[in-house]
Amino acid sequence: MSLFLNRHQITGSTQNDPAYLYEALDFVAKGKVKVMTETFPLENISEAYDKVANGKVHFRAVIRN
Secondary structure (H helix, E strand, O other): OHHHHOOOOOOOOOOOOHHHHHHHHHHHHOOOOOOOEEEEEHHHHHHHHHHHHOOOOOOEEEEEO
16 A cells, blocks of 8 residues: 555566666666656746646656756
């Protein structure tokens, strides 16, 4: 129950094997994967929060100072 109350996630895959996971993590570690973000200025933080809370933000929300 604490898993759900604390909003933890367990993610897995039934495809491939650990070697593919290590290869994917290696790509990330080498900087070959770029994160896509939607950036908000600090004065629009409430808009960013509302979009995230309603599931309407594209990619990841980032607040710019």
